[in-house]
Amino acid sequence: MLEKTFDAASVEPRISEAWDEAGAFRAGAGAEPGAAPYTIVIPPPNVTGSLHMGHALNNTLQDILVRFERMRGRDVLWQPGTDHAGIATQMVVERQMAERQEPNRRAIGREAFVEKVWAWKAESGGTITNQLKRLGASCDWSRERFTMDEGLSRAVLKVFVDLHKKGLIYRDKRLVNWDPKLLTAISDLEVQQVEIKGNLWHLRYPIEGKRFDAEDPSTFIVVATTRPETMLGDTGVAVHPEDERYTHLIGKNVVLPLVGRRIPIVADEYSDPEKGSGAVKITPAHDFNDFEVGRRNNLRVINVMTVEGAIDIANNAEFLKGLVVDTELQETLVSIEARDRFEARKRILAMLEARNLIEKIEPHTHMVPHGDRGGVPIEPFLTDQWYVDAATLAKPAIASVREGRTTFVPKAWEKTYFQWMENIQPWCISRQLWWGHQIPAWYGPDGHVFVELSEAEALAAAAAHYGAPTALTRDEDVLDTWFSSALWPFSTLGWPDDTAEVKRYYPTSVLVTGFDIIFFWVARMMMMGLEFMGTEPFKDVYIHALVRDEKGAKMSKSKGNVIDPLDLVDEYGADALRFTLAAMAAQGRDIKLSTQRIAGYRNFATKLWNAARFAEMNGCVYVSDFEPAAAVDTVNRWIAVECARTVKTVAEAIEAYRFNDAAGAAYRFVWNTFCDWYLEFAKPVLQQDGDSKSKAETRATTAWVLDEVLKLLHPFMPFITEELWAATAREAGLKRPAMLVTTRWSTPGTTDDAAADEINWLVDLITEVRSVRVEMNVPPASQIPLVFVAPDAVIRARIATHEAVIARLARISSIAVVEAAPKASAQIVIGETVACLPLEGVIDVDAERGRLAKELKKLADEIGRIDAKLGNPAFVAKAPEEVVEENREKREEYVQRRAKVDEALKRLG
RNA sequence: GGGCGGUUAGCUCAGCGGUAGAGCGACGGUUUUACACGCCGUUGGUCGGGGGUUCGAUCCCCUCACCGCCCA
Numbered sequence: 001m002l003e004k005t006f007d008a009a010s011v012e013p014r015i016s017e018a019w020d021e022a023g024a025f026r027a028g029a030g031a032e033p034g035a036a037p038y039t040i041v042i043p044p045p046n047v048t049g050s051l052h053m054g055h056a057l058n059n060t061l062q063d064i065l066v067r068f069e070r071m072r073g074r075d076v077l078w079q080p081g082t083d084h085a086g087i088a089t090q091m092v093v094e095r096q097m098a099e100r101q102e103p104n105r106r107a108i109g110r111e112a113f114v115e116k117v118w119a120w121k122a123e124s125g126g127t128i129t130n131q132l133k134r135l136g137a138s139c140d141w142s143r144e145r146f147t148m149d150e151g152l153s154r155a156v157l158k159v160f161v162d163l164h165k166k167g168l169i170y171r172d173k174r175l176v177n178w179d180p181k182l183l184t185a186i187s188d189l190e191v192q193q194v195e196i197k198g199n200l201w202h203l204r205y206p207i208e209g210k211r212f213d214a215e216d217p218s219t220f221i222v223v224a225t226t227r228p229e230t231m232l233g234d235t236g237v238a239v240h241p242e243d244e245r246y247t248h249l250i251g252k253n254v255v256l257p258l259v260g261r262r263i264p265i266v267a268d269e270y271s272d273p274e275k276g277s278g279a280v281k282i283t284p285a286h287d288f289n290d291f292e293v294g295r296r297n298n299l300r301v302i303n304v305m306t307v308e309g310a311i312d313i314a315n316n317a318e319f320l321k322g323l324v325v326d327t328e329l330q331e332t333l334v335s336i337e338a339r340d341r342f343e344a345r346k347r348i349l350a351m352l353e354a355r356n357l358i359e360k361i362e363p364h365t366h367m368v369p370h371g372d373r374g375g376v377p378i379e380p381f382l383t384d385q386w387y388v389d390a391a392t393l394a395k396p397a398i399a400s401v402r403e404g405r406t407t408f409v410p411k412a413w414e415k416t417y418f419q420w421m422e423n424i425q426p427w428c429i430s431r432q433l434w435w436g437h438q439i440p441a442w443y444g445p446d447g448h449v450f451v452e453l454s455e456a457e458a459l460a461a462a463a464a465h466y467g468a469p470t471a472l473t474r475d476e477d478v479l480d481t482w483f484s485s486a487l488w489p490f491s492t493l494g495w496p497d498d499t500a501e502v503k504r505y506y507p508t509s510v511l512v513t514g515f516d517i518i519f520f521w522v523a524r525m526m527m528m529g530l531e532f533m534g535t536e537p538f539k540d541v542y543i544h545a546l547v548r549d550e551k552g553a554k555m556s557k558s559k560g561n562v563i564d565p566l567d568l569v570d571e572y573g574a575d576a577l578r579f580t581l582a583a584m585a586a587q588g589r590d591i592k593l594s595t596q597r598i599a600g601y602r603n604f605a606t607k608l609w610n611a612a613r614f615a616e617m618n619g620c621v622y623v624s625d626f627e628p629a630a631a632v633d634t635v636n637r638w639i640a641v642e643c644a645r646t647v648k649t650v651a652e653a654i655e656a657y658r659f660n661d662a663a664g665a666a667y668r669f670v671w672n673t674f675c676d677w678y679l680e681f682a683k684p685v686l687q688q689d690g691d692s693k694s695k696a697e698t699r700a701t702t703a704w705v706l707d708e709v710l711k712l713l714h715p716f717m718p719f720i721t722e723e724l725w726a727a728t729a730r731e732a733g734l735k736r737p738a739m740l741v742t743t744r745w746s747t748p749g750t751t752d753d754a755a756a757d758e759i760n761w762l763v764d765l766i767t768e769v770r771s772v773r774v775e776m777n778v779p780p781a782s783q784i785p786l787v788f789v790a791p792d793a794v795i796r797a798r799i800a801t802h803e804a805v806i807a808r809l810a811r812i813s814s815i816a817v818v819e820a821a822p823k824a825s826a827q828i829v830i831g832e833t834v835a836c837l838p839l840e841g842v843i844d845v846d847a848e849r850g851r852l853a854k855e856l857k858k859l860a861d862e863i864g865r866i867d868a869k870l871g872n873p874a875f876v877a878k879a880p881e882e883v884v885e886e887n888r889e890k891r892e893e894y895v896q897r898r899a900k901v902d903e904a905l906k907r908l909g
Numbered sequence: 910g911g912g913c914g915g916u917u918a919g920c921u922c923a924g925c926g927g928u929a930g931a932g933c934g935a936c937g938g939u940u941u942u943a944c945a946c947g948c949c950g951u952u953g954g955u956c957g958g959g960g961g962u963u964c965g966a967u968c969c970c971c972u973c974a975c976c977g978c979c980c981a
Contacts, residue, residue, distance in 0.1 A: 614943035
């Protein structure tokens with residue numbers, strides 16, 4: 001006997017273990033011989049991460065696809081793994097070392113530090129994969145990969161070296177986004193714009209050759225800036241060429257306050273006459289726009305900061321070049337040198353103020369770039385870094401989507417993809433970190449670079465180049481983590497080795513991910529897949545929504561509105577959470593998650609459980625050769641047809657990534673069709689004494705539908721369905737040939753319109769009787785007679801067939817057939833049939849009259865509406881034939897019904 | 910400033926050329942032996958405003974308003 005309720009907490013671990021023991025998730029498990037492959041690579045979560053709602057949604061959807069295709073007999077591989085998350089992981093380990101008061105990484109050296117990171121990974125790196133298992137994610141865990149694995153690292157090396165040899169990776173000196181906290185370059189994508197309430201400082205820069213007088217605007221030019229501390233590195237002032245206020249100054253110099261450098265006033269369209277004063281200071285070493293302006297106008301590039309973002313001028317030859325160290329500059333050097341950039345800002349402003357060089361201070365809200373990991377404002381910084389020529393690699397990747405070889409679902413995301421890909425910038429891939437793939441570049445004594453797969457090959461190349469064996473030093477830097485993630489769809493399958501898995505499982509079937517990493521990851525996989533495999537890495541890209549809190553706010557730690565999916569699993573069960581996410585995963589809209597909704601789907605799981613209990617209690621045991629199409633009883637034929645229809649709907653919806661439609665169709669069938677109606681119809685048969693053919697058929701049908709439902713729901717609710725699959729057999733003393741996870745998806749079914757008509761009539765009848773009972777205030781417990789007025793042969797047969805059901809579900813004491821409607825009764829029109837509830841002395845005749853009159857009016861309105869349409873010659877002429885016909889038929893139905901209701905009303909007198 | 914998306918029942922959302930659906934809530938009833946995480950019934954919407962195309966518009970086009978997100 002099944003337990004009274006489904007206990008997710010105790011069942012889930014047991015089922016997980018059983019799947020594991022059966023090897024049910026292994027690549028190809030349960031596949032038909034010769035089946036086509038179905039591959040998904042997991043978006044590798046960050047190894048330092050723990051499961052959040054986004055992961056829960058992302059992996060639930062993938063698991064639905066994977067379980068569905070596995071059950072259909074495809075050769076399924078769901079490839080799991082994690083990425084090494086260079087910066088994040090290095091930070092985690094450094095923080096841990098600090099907490100333990102251990103010497104920092106520089107003190108212990110690179111090798112020892114990297115060892116510590118590996119040790120950390122061995123101990124804590126499995127957190128998120130274990131959490132995914134709790135969700136039921138049916139990845140082939142035996143194939144789990146990590147971007148720093150030996151094999152994946154070889155893939156990285158090969159890609160780097162090959163791209164370098166093709167000229168698609170190169171070293172360049174450019175301004176990069178520098179994180180002064182983490183001391184590394186980061187890519188454009190890792191920069192987040194944060195709105196900051198700052199100031200716009202209007203500074204007076206004295207014109208060379210004039211005696212500065214704060215009262216006399218002709219002696220200075222006002223520049224507006226949000227970052228006054230960078231003024232130390234100013235090498236020009238730009239004004240718009242057509243800005244008449246400044247034309248006379250173009251070509252003149254200003255004397256840079258606090259420093260004394262003569263810097264030119266140049267004309268450049270970058271300067272916006274509408275903004276600030278219309279004149280802007282140019283600091284090419286510390287601003288991306290200024291860098292371009294400087295380049296156009298031949299301005300010097302003077303870096304005035306250290307990598308930590310502190311002022312570095314006292315021993316800075318480039319800064320001091322051409323300067324005379326007078327008392328003013330001496331004061332500046334003493335006061336500002338080595339100060340952090342924000343402290344330097346305060347001091348510089350104070351010094352400018354003291355010299356009356358600040359014209360005004362305007363509060364100014366603007367976007368300030370921050371490093372997404374370090375969280376501090378990034379500093380544009382001039383350094384040598386490695387770059388990927390993304391523009392070249394992007395071209396075939398754009399074509400793939402344009403020409404439909406890879407499709408985004410929903411299609412709207414293709415626009416986003418194109419927009420970014422068509423304006424793509426060189427990708428800075430070097431990072432000044434220790435944790436990651438060290439760049440395979442070695443430098444000779446003269447700085448000549450050798451990029452090879454190994455040190456030995458580099459040395460050999462150097463010997464050839466220099467004509468003698470030459471010592472080399474390896475580039476210290478590592479690669480952006482996304483560089484290795486870009487190879488994920490083939491590196492995880494064993495590439496660059498020529499493995500059977502690469503041949504079989506590449507390209508993958510679909511990539512499931514959130515829109516936030518289209519740029520970071522999807523685009524880069526497209527580029528690398530095309531370049532190295534010659535084929536797009538995936539056929540479809542399904543972009544799902546973001547999970548938000550109930551109010552629609554993005555979940556974030558700082559807002560404190562993060563819901564831990566595992567808390568929900570604990571409270572409602574993994575199945576309920578999964579079903580909720582699937583049901584809410586409508587394309588193109590974010591998910592506002594509310595616990596009420598999850599509770600609702602937990603109730604659904606309970607409903608399913610109870611239906612199985614009911615079946616069990618009534619001896620509904622699976623009959624192995626049961627053939628639904630051969631069923632005799634109408635209700636059995638009907639439910640089999642409804643079930644088959646649902647199977648089809650759900651399958652088509654999953655194929656189209658319409659998860660909410662799939663979940664909705666399954667839900668409605670199980671609850672509203674199977675439980676609310678079929679099982680109720682079955683009760684009189686199942687609960688009659690003795691055995692009958694009908695009882696046996698109903699038992700077999702119930703068991704069969706239940707099995708179909710378990711299969712249908714398994715991709716969404718794997719735990720409860722797997723549990724019931726085993727339990728329903730066990731209780732009957734049977735054993736299933738296979739676990740549900742590898743059992744074949746449901747078979748195509750039959751149609752039977754006659755059965756559907758009959759059951760729809762029955763449902764309408766019962767619903768109407770119930771409704772009238774309530775309206776007429778018939779006490780719920782009382783049984784009342786039902787009288788059919790002159791039914792035809794078909795209806796008579798239906799009445800005879802379903803008498804017991806009608807009596808039970810509509811609480812009817814007796815059913816009779818008469819030629820004329822009894823007086824003072826409530827009358828119900830079902831199609832062409834009139835049925836009466838003779839309630840002489842019970843019903844309120846006026847109320848009944850009102851009820852019928854209301855219905856009559858409704859019918860008249862409908863008919864009027866259709867008449868208006870059909871009376872419109874343009875409609876009849878232009879609308880499609882079937883629409884016109886449909887309206888005629890509908891009108892005919894309404895007219896007939898109106899006649900019946902009208903008669904009923906007249907009978908009341 | 911540029912781009913994208915949204916605005917449908919009290920709430921959360923489906924639908925997207927033939928005048929609207931679900932879940933939750935609300936209200937009323939119900940301990941009928943699968944299930945009160947249940948059952949039965951009821952209520953509830955000029956589909957953001959305006960204009961256009963069409964025989965017909967929640968659905969297509971234009972426009973306005975408000976709300977998000979991304980990029981400057």
